[in-house]
Amino acid sequence: MNTDSRAPSTTLPKTEQDLINDVTQKITQHSNELRKRYRVLGFQNAIGASVMAVSVTGMIITGTLYIKGLIPGWLCIVINALLTSFIHELEHDLIHRLYFRKHPVAHNLMMLLCWIARPGMPSPWLRRELHFHHHKESGTHTDVEAWITTSGSKWGAKRFLKLIDGFVFGIVNALFAPTWQEKIRLTVKVLRLNAPMGLLYWGCWYIFLGYHLYTWVNSLMGLTVELSAAASLLIQVVNAAVVIIVAPNIIRQFCLFFISSNIHYFGDVMPRNPLQQTQVMNRWWLWPFQLFCFNFGSTHCIHHFVVKDPFYLRQMTAPFAHKVLADAGVRFNDFGTYKRSNRYSFTQPEA
Incomplete structure (x- = not known):
C-alpha cells in the first residue's frame, strides 16, 4: 500500500500526551486544594447565580441612572461593558454545564x-455545539468558533471589520461569494445566526449611526432635522439601547475577539x-483589552487543559x-503571531 509519509499524524506521541496529562493533573490538584482551603468555592451554583444577579442588576441600575440623567452616557457604557464581561464568562461556564447541571430550569434561565x-x-x-467542537478540533480548519473570532486571518481592514462588526462582515462576505447560490446561502446563514436578538441589536446600532450621521451632515449644511412624535420616540429608545447594551457589548466583544483570536493558534495545529x-498573553500593556474580557488572555489557556473549573477559579489558579x-513548553507572549496570521509555526504562512 502506498502511503504519504508527509501526511500529518493525528495521534500524539506518548511522551507529549504524558506531558499534557501531567499539566492537567497538576492544575486540577491545585484547584482542588483551593476548594478545600476556601469552603465557599464549594457553593458553585450559588456563586454563579450571584454573579449573574449582581451583573444584570448593575446593568439595570446604570441604565436607569443614565435615562434619568444622573450619570453620563460614557460612564454607563464603561460600567456595562465590564458587567457584560462577567456575563460572558458565566455563559462560557454554562456552555460547559458548570452551574445548575441537575436543575434545567435554573440552568436555561441563566443561559437566556x-x-x-x-x-x-x-x-x-x-x-454550545460550536464550542465543544472548538475544544476537540481547536486551531484546525473545521474550528468555526475560531474563524468567527478572526483567528487565522491576515491582519488588515477585513479582519478589523470582522472584529468590530461581525454582522456587516458576514453580509459583505456573502455578497462577494462566487455564485448566487452561495450568496443566498451565506446571507441566510448570517441572518439565522443573528435571529432574533442579533437582528434587533444590530438594527439599533445601524439606526443610531444612520440618524446621527444624517443630523451631523444636515448641521454642516445649516439645516435642522425635525422628527415626528413617533420617530422622536423611536430615536430616544434607540439612543438608550445603544448606551445601555449595544455600545458596551461592542467594546467587550472587540476586546474579547482581539485577545482570543491571538492567543489561539490556527491552521497548523496538531488536532487535540x-x-x-x-498561548498565554499577560503583558501589562494589554490591560485595556484584558479589562473588558476578564483577563482572558492570561487565563484561557488553563481552560484548554482543565475544563471543569469556573472562570473565577481560573483566576485563582x-x-x-x-x-x-x-515548564511544559506552552508559549507566553508570542506577539509574532500577529505577523504569522496566528500560525503555530514560526515560518511565515504562504501568501
Whole structure:
C-alpha cells in the first residue's frame, strides 16, 4: 500500500500526551486544594447565580441612572461593558454545564439572561455545539468558533471589520461569494445566526449611526432635522439601547475577539494537542483589552487543559498554572503571531 509519509499524524506521541496529562493533573490538584482551603468555592451554583444577579442588576441600575440623567452616557457604557464581561464568562461556564447541571430550569434561565445581556452573539444553545467542537478540533480548519473570532486571518481592514462588526462582515462576505447560490446561502446563514436578538441589536446600532450621521451632515449644511412624535420616540429608545447594551457589548466583544483570536493558534495545529492550541498573553500593556474580557488572555489557556473549573477559579489558579504551563513548553507572549496570521509555526504562512 502506498502511503504519504508527509501526511500529518493525528495521534500524539506518548511522551507529549504524558506531558499534557501531567499539566492537567497538576492544575486540577491545585484547584482542588483551593476548594478545600476556601469552603465557599464549594457553593458553585450559588456563586454563579450571584454573579449573574449582581451583573444584570448593575446593568439595570446604570441604565436607569443614565435615562434619568444622573450619570453620563460614557460612564454607563464603561460600567456595562465590564458587567457584560462577567456575563460572558458565566455563559462560557454554562456552555460547559458548570452551574445548575441537575436543575434545567435554573440552568436555561441563566443561559437566556446571558443571551439577553449579550444579544449580538448567537444563542448560547447554538454556541454550545460550536464550542465543544472548538475544544476537540481547536486551531484546525473545521474550528468555526475560531474563524468567527478572526483567528487565522491576515491582519488588515477585513479582519478589523470582522472584529468590530461581525454582522456587516458576514453580509459583505456573502455578497462577494462566487455564485448566487452561495450568496443566498451565506446571507441566510448570517441572518439565522443573528435571529432574533442579533437582528434587533444590530438594527439599533445601524439606526443610531444612520440618524446621527444624517443630523451631523444636515448641521454642516445649516439645516435642522425635525422628527415626528413617533420617530422622536423611536430615536430616544434607540439612543438608550445603544448606551445601555449595544455600545458596551461592542467594546467587550472587540476586546474579547482581539485577545482570543491571538492567543489561539490556527491552521497548523496538531488536532487535540492543547500544548499547541493556545498561548498565554499577560503583558501589562494589554490591560485595556484584558479589562473588558476578564483577563482572558492570561487565563484561557488553563481552560484548554482543565475544563471543569469556573472562570473565577481560573483566576485563582493562574499564578501556579502559569509555572506549570511554562515548564511544559506552552508559549507566553508570542506577539509574532500577529505577523504569522496566528500560525503555530514560526515560518511565515504562504501568501
